[in-house]
Amino acid sequence: MDIAEVAKRSGVPASTLRYYEEKGLISSVGRRGLRRVFNANVLQRLALIALGRAAGFTLDEMAPMLGQKGPPDIDRALLLAKADELDNTITQLQAMRDGLRHAAVCTAASHMQCPKFRRLLGLAADGVIHAAGKRQRLKRAKATLA
Amino acid sequence: MDIAEVAKRSGVPASTLRYYEEKGLISSVGRRGLRRVFNANVLQRLALIALGRAAGFTLDEMAPMLGQKGPPDIDRALLLAKADELDNTITQLQAMRDGLRHAAVCTAASHMQCPKFRRLLGLAADGVIHAAGKRQRLKRAKATLA
DNA sequence: CCTTGACTTAAAGCTAACTTGAAGTTGTAC
DNA sequence: GTACAACTTCAAGTTAGCTTTAAGTCAAGG
Numbered sequence: 001m002d003i004a005e006v007a008k009r010s011g012v013p014a015s016t017l018r019y020y021e022e023k024g025l026i027s028s029v030g031r032r033g034l035r036r037v038f039n040a041n042v043l044q045r046l047a048l049i050a051l052g053r054a055a056g057f058t059l060d061e062m063a064p065m066l067g068q069k070g071p072p073d074i075d076r077a078l079l080l081a082k083a084d085e086l087d088n089t090i091t092q093l094q095a096m097r098d099g100l101r102h103a104a105v106c107t108a109a110s111h112m113q114c115p116k117f118r119r120l121l122g123l124a125a126d127g128v129i130h131a132a133g134k135r136q137r138l139k140r141a142k143a144t145l146a
Numbered sequence: 147m148d149i150a151e152v153a154k155r156s157g158v159p160a161s162t163l164r165y166y167e168e169k170g171l172i173s174s175v176g177r178r179g180l181r182r183v184f185n186a187n188v189l190q191r192l193a194l195i196a197l198g199r200a201a202g203f204t205l206d207e208m209a210p211m212l213g214q215k216g217p218p219d220i221d222r223a224l225l226l227a228k229a230d231e232l233d234n235t236i237t238q239l240q241a242m243r244d245g246l247r248h249a250a251v252c253t254a255a256s257h258m259q260c261p262k263f264r265r266l267l268g269l270a271a272d273g274v275i276h277a278a279g280k281r282q283r284l285k286r287a288k289a290t291l292a
Numbered sequence: 293c294c295t296t297g298a299c300t301t302a303a304a305g306c307t308a309a310c311t312t313g314a315a316g317t318t319g320t321a322c
Numbered sequence: 323g324t325a326c327a328a329c330t331t332c333a334a335g336t337t338a339g340c341t342t343t344a345a346g347t348c349a350a351g352g
Contacts, residue, residue, distance in 0.1 A: 004328075014329085015311055023309095033318055034330045044258070047267045055242050059309070071256045079250040086243040090236055096201050097232040104225040110217045112190070121193045150298075160299085161341055169339095179348055180300050205339070 001038045010046045024063045025049055048072060055082050096120075147184045156192045170209045171195055194218060201228050202235075242266075 007014045020026045021036070026045050028036035045066060052062045066072045099120035108114035153160045166172045167182070172191050174182035191212060198208045212218045245266035254260035 076250040083246040100229040104222040
């Protein structure tokens, strides 16, 4: 498969494939002239990378796990750690969501008069909620995958 | 209050306060010489900004709501929309978390042999899960708030 | 009055994950 | 054998949300 074929089958742009190769996340099996030649398992690797990204791993974190040859070696403890991180994030997002929903129907004249909203404010101010700023990346991910 | 006092009370660095002012998220009530003078309500605004960020609003999205003077005017429909977004994110993260947790204890020789893991892979590959790449920002948020 | 440390601005730098552009190479169809 | 679309590399640009740096101003204490 050439890079265009991989791009088409995986939905990952060629520029990204080159970037991933440079980062050591994927590798081509050789060259035909200048052009990279990939074999089919790169598709599985790309799925794995997408999964890892969705789970919150950075590319740099994944590079070692996806290491050179053979089946990727994924540390189970790391998976559990990520799962725990996700649990925290989920809990925070749930509190956030409930707060937003209340604020939306709250009858207080302004949000600032609503005790629940103010409590939520306090949470955010205290840094109890750390789940900030995911939107941009979410939007990017959606755009990329759309 | 001068900028140092606001920084101390809110935990937000002075550089960030200047940046927020430049973006139109907060405003000083005047100057004493060159130096900005803030009044106390800036603290509430900062809490609101922290809350908004935690809920997934970008600074640019918040600027209009926090507009000039008077109590910030927050559109309730927008809050509901964000809550719905959060619901989607939460659902995806839950699937992710469950998948990771299973993968961690799965007895299949390699993760690639595990049907559940492969199903998760499929999800990521299909772009069903869009919740990618929140970690970096989460870490930043934590570092900032620590 | 003078020092000094906290403030000021404007511009540049940072991170992650890519994308874009310029300039060059080449497999392939004609 | 030649045109050309598709590849190649390398460097620079993009986004969001800040931080850092350089150079300058100035209120307050001694």
